[in-house]
Amino acid sequence: MDSPSPIEIRNLSKTYRLGFLMNRQVRALQSLDLSLMPGQVYGLLGPNGAGKSTTIKILLNLVQPSEGEARLFGLPPSDREARRRVGYVPENPAPYEYLTGREFVTLSGRLNGLSGKELDDRVSEVLGMVQMTRAANLQIRRYSKGMVQRVALAQALVSKPALLILDEPTSGLDPVGRRQIRDLILEERHRGTTVLFCTHIIPDVEALCDRVAVLVGGRRVREGSVAELVSAQTTHVEMTVEGLPLEHIQAMGITLEMARPLENRVLLHVRESDAQPLLKHVLEQGGRVTQLHPARFSLEELFLRALEEAKQGPVGGEIS
Amino acid sequence: MGPFIALALNGFREARRNRVTLLVAIFALAMLMSTTLVLEITVGTFDRVITDVGLGAMSLMLVLLAIFLSSGLISREIERRTIFLMVSKPLSRGAFLVGRLAGNMLTVTVLQLLMAALFFAMMSFYESPISPAHLAAVGMLWFELWVLSAVGFLMSSFSSQMVSAFVTVSVYFAGHLSSDIYKLASKSESGAIQALGKAVYYVLPDLSRFNYRPHATYYAPVTSSELLSAAAYGMAFTGVLVALAVVLFNRRDFR
Ligand SMILES: Nc1ncnc2c1ncn2[C@@H]1O[C@H](COP(=O)(O)OP(=O)(O)O)[C@@H](O)[C@H]1O
Ligand SMILES: [Mg+2]
Numbered sequence: 001m002d003s004p005s006p007i008e009i010r011n012l013s014k015t016y017r018l019g020f021l022m023n024r025q026v027r028a029l030q031s032l033d034l035s036l037m038p039g040q041v042y043g044l045l046g047p048n049g050a051g052k053s054t055t056i057k058i059l060l061n062l063v064q065p066s067e068g069e070a071r072l073f074g075l076p077p078s079d080r081e082a083r084r085r086v087g088y089v090p091e092n093p094a095p096y097e098y099l100t101g102r103e104f105v106t107l108s109g110r111l112n113g114l115s116g117k118e119l120d121d122r123v124s125e126v127l128g129m130v131q132m133t134r135a136a137n138l139q140i141r142r143y144s145k146g147m148v149q150r151v152a153l154a155q156a157l158v159s160k161p162a163l164l165i166l167d168e169p170t171s172g173l174d175p176v177g178r179r180q181i182r183d184l185i186l187e188e189r190h191r192g193t194t195v196l197f198c199t200h201i202i203p204d205v206e207a208l209c210d211r212v213a214v215l216v217g218g219r220r221v222r223e224g225s226v227a228e229l230v231s232a233q234t235t236h237v238e239m240t241v242e243g244l245p246l247e248h249i250q251a252m253g254i255t256l257e258m259a260r261p262l263e264n265r266v267l268l269h270v271r272e273s274d275a276q277p278l279l280k281h282v283l284e285q286g287g288r289v290t291q292l293h294p295a296r297f298s299l300e301e302l303f304l305r306a307l308e309e310a311k312q313g314p315v316g317g318e319i320s
Numbered sequence: 321m322g323p324f325i326a327l328a329l330n331g332f333r334e335a336r337r338n339r340v341t342l343l344v345a346i347f348a349l350a351m352l353m354s355t356t357l358v359l360e361i362t363v364g365t366f367d368r369v370i371t372d373v374g375l376g377a378m379s380l381m382l383v384l385l386a387i388f389l390s391s392g393l394i395s396r397e398i399e400r401r402t403i404f405l406m407v408s409k410p411l412s413r414g415a416f417l418v419g420r421l422a423g424n425m426l427t428v429t430v431l432q433l434l435m436a437a438l439f440f441a442m443m444s445f446y447e448s449p450i451s452p453a454h455l456a457a458v459g460m461l462w463f464e465l466w467v468l469s470a471v472g473f474l475m476s477s478f479s480s481q482m483v484s485a486f487v488t489v490s491v492y493f494a495g496h497l498s499s500d501i502y503k504l505a506s507k508s509e510s511g512a513i514q515a516l517g518k519a520v521y522y523v524l525p526d527l528s529r530f531n532y533r534p535h536a537t538y539y540a541p542v543t544s545s546e547l548l549s550a551a552a553y554g555m556a557f558t559g560v561l562v563a564l565a566v567v568l569f570n571r572r573d574f575r
Binding site: 016053054057060061062063064080081083084086088090092093094095096097098099103107108110111112113152155 | 323326327330333334337338400401402404405406407408409410411412571573574575
């Protein structure tokens, strides 16, 4: 019997009721399915309002789903034993400002059932991991945003969680801060920790994730490994031609998706089906093909395309 | 140390680092000390005056403090979004709430002990006799503070600090009048008014049951059965309010 998946989400929906009479409804999440394997770093990618935070809050028992279910290690999020194995950093984390970083991380350890020397040692260890040893005895009200984020990460790591859930861990940080958080996530992945994080920052997904789900308007519009998603979009070929001016190539009667003359060569994008005829013409006319490879769509293009598609179809959002 | 105790002790630490609590504490102690200033003008009734002013000042300061602290207990956590890091921990919401209230009562209790110590020190300094009624007045105030804190706390679990504080202050005044309302209504001819009086009496805490300051002022006797029943009443009322807070809090979304 294999161990239960760290996160299993089935047909999850959430409708918020708003307004004084609770008569306005916002559909934040619709029929989401999600499953994580142990040790995976999984990204939830989506624009603002896509339902990323809602998903995460349901996993932490902060929000009750309207429909469907979420499981942490096979247990419902309301089960304390399930949450004991999870470290969570909310969006714009707000630890108690009147405490020092060390005091807050210690409190978090106590709430996770740690105590005594084991707790003290672990607190020092995680503060070191997030490079907050020097500022550990300063009140959190004096911290910069990056420092708060790192202390929040330390309080999540203090209990050695098997699963880390991070809501926009790098947004609002400067490049150095972002780099530090990324490195910490990678370190945790090496330790075998499963990580779920949500973001709207595409380079973070590319740098960190094994798999990604793209959410738009409360719906999952793409899911797969980063490589899969990107290669599924590969329908073009990029070709570099030397020894032929662009005008000659244009005269060949083949649709060029993109043509960029460079110093002594031309960079071309053509549809896959046009690649063979173009190659033939170029060689016949004495040109040299110095490079030929499938044109990779970046995750960003994929993301923008998914957004575009989602706009045409029915999406969530306010329904009354 | 269990999670619950950790939360309660942290609440006490929060209060110690809160400027308002500190200021109120210093002000209250100063006010108690200044009761000695009335010494010269009222030599004849000195024992009564020191009791009256001392206990009155203590009660007023602690009631204000209890309302201020309890009404912000949960609402501030929600406003400042600190709640996300707490409620997501492996801790039931009930334990979180009760831990927060316990921390708050720890603060209130420590301040009350400080004020009581100062009050009794002054009484013995002026060789003013201390009667069982004095102890009853201080002890019963503690139960009143539990009830008021529980009201502020329940309100603060679903409304802002302003609203919570306003409601709690209103409950304080109405609660001291609730037995009078009951008596007045029961004399009425109309059955409806009698029923209304009864309803008001059972919904509002009867705070006059905790007021032993007149007994202390006049050195009147107090019976332990009366004290016990008032104490049990206070804790039962608190228990119901806390249970209600837990039920409401358990179903709530934090978004
Ligand atoms: N506190 C809230 N009040 C009202 N609507 C909300 C609240 N939080 C989220 N929503 C709505 O739920 C939807 C999803 O929001 P959220 O899960 O926060 O998205 P994301 O984290 O991807 O930006 C949005 O349409 C948003 O307007
Ligand atoms: Mg969000």
